[in-house]
Amino acid sequence: MKITKSLFHAGVLGLSLLATSVMAAVPAAEADKLGKSLTPMGAEMAGNADGSIPAWKPMPKNAGTADSKGFLSDPYASEKPLFIITAQNVEQYKDKLAPGQYAMFKRYPETFKMPVYPSHRGATVPDDVFAAIKKNATNTELVSGGNGLKNFDTAVPFPIPKNGVEVIWNHITRYRGGSVTRLVTQATPQANGSFSLVYFQDQFVFRDKMKDYDASNPGNILFYFKQKVTAPARLAGGVLLVHETLDQVAEPRSAWVYNAGQRRVRRAPQVSYDGPGTAADGLRTSDNLDMYNGAPDRYDWKLEGKKEMYIASDAYKLDDPKLKYADIIKAGHINQDLARYELRRVWHVVATLKEGQRHIYAKRDFYIDEDTWQAAVIDHYDGRNQLWRVAEAHSQNYYNVQVPWYTLEALYDLQSGRYLALGMKNEEKSAYDFGFTASTADFTPNALRQDGIR
Numbered sequence: 001m002k003i004t005k006s007l008f009h010a011g012v013l014g015l016s017l018l019a020t021s022v023m024a025a026v027p028a029a030e031a032d033k034l035g036k037s038l039t040p041m042g043a044e045m046a047g048n049a050d051g052s053i054p055a056w057k058p059m060p061k062n063a064g065t066a067d068s069k070g071f072l073s074d075p076y077a078s079e080k081p082l083f084i085i086t087a088q089n090v091e092q093y094k095d096k097l098a099p100g101q102y103a104m105f106k107r108y109p110e111t112f113k114m115p116v117y118p119s120h121r122g123a124t125v126p127d128d129v130f131a132a133i134k135k136n137a138t139n140t141e142l143v144s145g146g147n148g149l150k151n152f153d154t155a156v157p158f159p160i161p162k163n164g165v166e167v168i169w170n171h172i173t174r175y176r177g178g179s180v181t182r183l184v185t186q187a188t189p190q191a192n193g194s195f196s197l198v199y200f201q202d203q204f205v206f207r208d209k210m211k212d213y214d215a216s217n218p219g220n221i222l223f224y225f226k227q228k229v230t231a232p233a234r235l236a237g238g239v240l241l242v243h244e245t246l247d248q249v250a251e252p253r254s255a256w257v258y259n260a261g262q263r264r265v266r267r268a269p270q271v272s273y274d275g276p277g278t279a280a281d282g283l284r285t286s287d288n289l290d291m292y293n294g295a296p297d298r299y300d301w302k303l304e305g306k307k308e309m310y311i312a313s314d315a316y317k318l319d320d321p322k323l324k325y326a327d328i329i330k331a332g333h334i335n336q337d338l339a340r341y342e343l344r345r346v347w348h349v350v351a352t353l354k355e356g357q358r359h360i361y362a363k364r365d366f367y368i369d370e371d372t373w374q375a376a377v378i379d380h381y382d383g384r385n386q387l388w389r390v391a392e393a394h395s396q397n398y399y400n401v402q403v404p405w406y407t408l409e410a411l412y413d414l415q416s417g418r419y420l421a422l423g424m425k426n427e428e429k430s431a432y433d434f435g436f437t438a439s440t441a442d443f444t445p446n447a448l449r450q451d452g453i454r
Contacts (some may be wrong), residue, residue: 025151026160031137034159040130041123042137042159042170043370044345052119052343053308056371059122059399066400067321070431074316075399076340081115085310085341096309096343098367100379100390100412107414108332116310119342123371123397123404125155125175133159142166147297148247149173154208156373164301164349168366170373172293173222177403177434178209183230185325185424188281191417193331198279199231203436211439220245224443227278228451235279236260239451241443242271248295258448265448273298274360283420284411285360291375291393291409292366298359299351306345309367311376313342315394315407323426334410334421339394345370346377361388369395372404389413401434 034040039056047054064073085093087109094102104112132154140157141150146165149157155175158166182202189195203226207213210224225242229235237260245251255271258264270276270286272294277284287294318328318338328335349366353359363381368374372395380389390412397404412419425431441447 025136025138025140025158026162028138030160031134034134034137035130038160039371040159041125041133041156041371041373042161043121047121048308048345053345054119054121056121058124059120059397061400061402063122063397063399064316066431069321069429070433071319071321072316072396072398072400072431074314074320076117076120076314076316079117081117083116085114085116087112093310096307098309098365098377098379098390099387100365100377100414101310101392103387103414104333104390104412107412107417111330111336112333113336114310114341115336115339116341116343117314119344120314121344121371122399123369124402125404126402129155129175142169144247144249145297146301147249147295152246154206161303161347164303164351165296167303167347167349167368167373168292168296168301168351171291171366171368171375172296174373175403176204176206176405177398177401177432179205179434179436179438181433181436183425183428183430184422185428186279186420186422187325187329187424188283188420189329189331189418191331193329195329196232197325198229198235200278201228201230202226203438203442205436205438205443209437211437220247220251222246224438224440226443226451229279239448240268240271240278241445241448243443244293249297253294256445256448258451263449265445274358277420280420281418283413283418284422288391288411289422291378291391291406292364296351298354298357299364300354302350302352304348304350306370307348307367308343309346309377310341311344311346311367311369312339312392312394313344313369313376313396314340315396316340318394319396319407319426319431321426321431325424325427328408328424328426329421332417333412333419334408344376374404374406388415398432398434403434405432 063075087105090105133156136157139151143150161167186198187195206223207221222244227240229238239258241256243254255268257268274285346367351364361380362383365379367377378391382388394408396407408423
């Protein structure tokens with residue numbers, strides 16, 4: 001059942017987003033830190049005091065090799081874990097874990113583990129994206145009470161954030177290659193580990209990568225997204241189309257679905273907020289995709305600051321095309337022997353449901369990697385302020401094309417003992433194909449019927 005903030009503890013009422021509807025960008029002198037004391041993306045350039053977090057050193061494009069299907073070799077394949085966190089020693093490391101990660105050790109004491117490896121800070125993006133980020137620092141502003149952007153270019157509007165919603169906008173708009181086509185799978189295992197797969201074919205294009213993009217009149221679109229279900233047979237042929245907007249208060253997200261059985265295209269207003277995720281067996285909401293997506297208007301956002309934390313990084317082992325999906329999906333959680341954790345600095349942002357707003361998640365705690373602006377862990381709380389679901393992203397740097405992105409997203413339901421794993425491509429015929437080109441005509445409702453032919 002959906003809940004409102006009035007069900008929440010009164011102590012959270014003081015959390016607020018912004019005092020004004022528009023926040024100014026940072027001055028030029030502050031933006032000049034980018035590429036000096038700060039990385040061009042806004043992270044601290046230096047490592048930590050004891051060297052357990054190194055200084056930023058961008059990965060070269062030839063850090064490894066790509067096979068014939070586009071899968072990348074692991075540049076750190078020879079490394080061994082520094083140590084492994086288990087239920088027996090977790091108290092020793094609790095201060096560097098999110099509450100949700102800690103809860104996983106308590107929920108699965110016999111099987112959940114976190115192998116911790118040497119840390120590498122190699123995430124990078126192309127030079128023109130770095131230039132756009134620096135331009136954003138002095139130009140981009142929040143509008144509509146923090147729910148939209150003005151004067152935004154390409155990616156990461158607030159590399160030097162001053163509040164929680166700016167950090168969240170950096171995650172929402174972060175660079176993901178500009179455009180991509182991908183074949184990925186989703187599993188929703190039963191508590192005993194048995195599972196079946198849903199297969200997706202995705203197309204994802206940011207506005208400035210469209211062939212007919214007009215830079216002089218960019219409009220309110222952030223990106224276009226199209227997702228076709230290719231299996232199992234009972235779902236095959238269904239297509240989802242999303243036009244994601246920058247200011248979703250002025251112009252809400254537009255979404256359509258094509259139902260192959262009915263051969264009909266219809267609007268899909270439920271593809272937002274806590275509407276059900278596609279073929280997810282009730283285990284995720286629409287705004288759980290990509291860890292978090294969509295309009296931030298239903299929450300107050302409080303920036304708690306930065307902390308050091310173990311997050312799942314450099315997940316090349318988990319992306320190995322020699323693995324079968326059954327090697328990854330296990331009872332309760334993914335195969336943690338395939339996971340790799342590193343000590344990183346993260347931004348901590350607390351999202352609390354606004355008075356009068358409705359969502360199944362009354363609070364969310366975000367832990368966002370400073371080097372990529374990707375959400376690494378998100379803890380989800382129900383209306384009783386009880387920890388309910390734990391989202392964890394296993395990320396990698398697609399170093400050959402300079403794109404940081406996820407390898408696999410897992411969303412664990414601590415109450416039911418089930419989980420969802422999304423993004424696996426190990427057994428598919430190709431890895432991500434960046435550089436996909438399209439025009440707006442390819443992302444219209446009229447184009448869905450053709451895409452949905454089985």
